[in-house]
Amino acid sequence: MNNVIFLILRRMRTPLIAIVISFGVAIGGLTLMPGIEIAGSVSHLSLFQAFYIISYTATTIGFGEVPHEFSTMQRLWLTFSIYLTVIVWFYAIGSIIRLFQDESLKHAITTLRFANSVKRLGEPFYIICGYGETGSLLVNALDHKHIRVTVIELLQSRINDLELEDFQYDIPALCADARLPDMLIRAGIDHPLCAGVAALTNNDHANLAIAISVKLINPSLMVLGRADNIDTAANMASFGTDHIINPYTLFGNYLGMEVHAMGIYLLHEWLTGVPGRILQSPVCPPVGKWVICGYGRFGKSVVKNLHRERITTVIVEANPELTGCEDCITGSGAEAKTLNEAGIKDATGIVAGTDNDINNLSIVMTARELNPDLFVVIRKNKRYNDVLFEHFKADISMQPSDIIAHECLAHMISPLLAHFLSLARTQTNVWANELIAHLVSIVGEQVPETWSVTIDDHTAPEVAALISKDITVSLENLARDPRNRDIQLDLAPLLLVRDRAPVLLPDYSIQIKHGDHILFCGLHSAKIALSQTLNNPNILSYIINGETIPDSFIWRWFDRKFKKKNACARYTDV
Numbered sequence: 001m002n003n004v005i006f007l008i009l010r011r012m013r014t015p016l017i018a019i020v021i022s023f024g025v026a027i028g029g030l031t032l033m034p035g036i037e038i039a040g041s042v043s044h045l046s047l048f049q050a051f052y053i054i055s056y057t058a059t060t061i062g063f064g065e066v067p068h069e070f071s072t073m074q075r076l077w078l079t080f081s082i083y084l085t086v087i088v089w090f091y092a093i094g095s096i097i098r099l100f101q102d103e104s105l106k107h108a109i110t111t112l113r114f115a116n117s118v119k120r121l122g123e124p125f126y127i128i129c130g131y132g133e134t135g136s137l138l139v140n141a142l143d144h145k146h147i148r149v150t151v152i153e154l155l156q157s158r159i160n161d162l163e164l165e166d167f168q169y170d171i172p173a174l175c176a177d178a179r180l181p182d183m184l185i186r187a188g189i190d191h192p193l194c195a196g197v198a199a200l201t202n203n204d205h206a207n208l209a210i211a212i213s214v215k216l217i218n219p220s221l222m223v224l225g226r227a228d229n230i231d232t233a234a235n236m237a238s239f240g241t242d243h244i245i246n247p248y249t250l251f252g253n254y255l256g257m258e259v260h261a262m263g264i265y266l267l268h269e270w271l272t273g274v275p276g277r278i279l280q281s282p283v284c285p286p287v288g289k290w291v292i293c294g295y296g297r298f299g300k301s302v303v304k305n306l307h308r309e310r311i312t313t314v315i316v317e318a319n320p321e322l323t324g325c326e327d328c329i330t331g332s333g334a335e336a337k338t339l340n341e342a343g344i345k346d347a348t349g350i351v352a353g354t355d356n357d358i359n360n361l362s363i364v365m366t367a368r369e370l371n372p373d374l375f376v377v378i379r380k381n382k383r384y385n386d387v388l389f390e391h392f393k394a395d396i397s398m399q400p401s402d403i404i405a406h407e408c409l410a411h412m413i414s415p416l417l418a419h420f421l422s423l424a425r426t427q428t429n430v431w432a433n434e435l436i437a438h439l440v441s442i443v444g445e446q447v448p449e450t451w452s453v454t455i456d457d458h459t460a461p462e463v464a465a466l467i468s469k470d471i472t473v474s475l476e477n478l479a480r481d482p483r484n485r486d487i488q489l490d491l492a493p494l495l496l497v498r499d500r501a502p503v504l505l506p507d508y509s510i511q512i513k514h515g516d517h518i519l520f521c522g523l524h525s526a527k528i529a530l531s532q533t534l535n536n537p538n539i540l541s542y543i544i545n546g547e548t549i550p551d552s553f554i555w556r557w558f559d560r561k562f563k564k565k566n567a568c569a570r571y572t573d574v
Helices: 002-011 013-032 047-058 072-100 103-119 133-144 156-164 181-187 204-217 230-238 247-260 262-271 297-308 336-341 357-370 383-392 400-412 415-424 429-443 461-468 524-535 537-545 553-573
Strands: 125-129 148-153 173-175 194-199 222-226 243-245 289-293 312-317 349-352 375-379 396-398 449-454 491-498 501-504 517-522
Touching (some): 002 072, 002 103, 047 072, 072 103, 103 173, 103 181, 125 133, 125 204, 194 400, 204 230, 222 400, 230 243, 243 400, 247 297, 262 400, 262 415, 262 429, 289 297, 336 357, 415 449, 415 491, 429 491, 429 517, 461 524, 491 524, 517 524
Parallel strands (some): 125 148, 375 396
16 A cells, blocks of 8 residues: 555656645735725735635636635736646646556556455465466366465466456456565465465476465465476475476376276366366276377376386487487477387377477377377367367377366365375275265266365364263264255265374264364265254254254244143143
């Protein structure tokens, strides 16, 4: 606010001085001008009378000769004053118009509004630094999951795109450099309800600067940082960045999971997807010889994970001296000669992993002409090329923004979800397939909601109160419908953490204890119903023992009278 006021005063300094001087000259001169004779003496206007007359004259409100008719000298001075003050007013009005067109003032006002919007947030929120392809996907997913966000983006065009989106909540957004600590503070890193920061720009140094600033200002805040470079990732780790996300390494891991653990991969994609989307049919990459076109960061990660699955690879690289590829075929992969040299006709799969979308499309189209049965994995770099990739219909399309968004969601939705997914990767593919079938039978094929509950006096006060009275509350009680205790809610417990010990897929019969952390998966309606159970003693009493307790004082009074009357009737009968 001080910056805005200072900027306005600095821009309006000269016009204000001109107005003060012109008014001073006009008022002072008018008090000195001799007026008409009254009772034999020449009259003069007082300072207040002159100020009053110049005020309504200079502002063109009107004109009147008060408190009596003016003399010729007074009228001449007023004529001069009218031209003087009107010219100054026109100059001041022009300065005001230029002031409101000033980009510095616009940015200062926008920044002030953004900071005030962040201060007014009354629920947990995340700060998204960078509203590019990854940031837009993440903001859209979080908004669908009813999680508030604030956004800092360097390009105004992307902020304009955000404002045109149809989100459920108003999203505070600011066009600014997120590397500046002052901008991060305005975005809310010191806000008591800030849940974390995601540094998702396409610049590793910017992401590193954001992570360092957050950890220095608010060390307890969760930070998710994108790092395409190994050195940047190591630097982020040294400053305590909680989760470092490398899209190329992640995709290599995902591709490995698709080869040997399709169920686990599908479970990960489903639970971190945007709610409402349909569960996609899985594709299973074949085992055999693969041709890898492009040996950059993406290609190296793919080759590493395919070798781990004992899959033979042949590498095609246009610049082997730059990528450190010692045993490869030199070429872009878009030429039939190079692909034939790589043995494309007897290969089972091909990966087009260069950083150029057109080259990747050219590679896979040429490869499909030579071997129509190839399993095709293609890397998408820019979202505006989606139409081209949709028409080609590759078996797997890898886009870094999608992978980063999914990984961020796993940590942002609930820390327990990330914990669950890490434990799920240690399970068998059969276990994952059975779990998916179980969840589909409960919530259908759409992406479900995932949320966590902590049994304490804040999140589940009524459950905690019953436990403190040694009353047994089981997981099955929490899964019952508040309107009909015989019906189970459309949810499933995925993980229970007690005393830091995780229990995967806990049984419904397990007794709840104070301090338990439980991860649920289910429909949004089930999430709301569970919240009612956790916070309403009447609902909880009905679910546990079937007893209905009236809510209002009057109904409770009638209930006591009715029970007393029935007790007396039974005593009389005896």
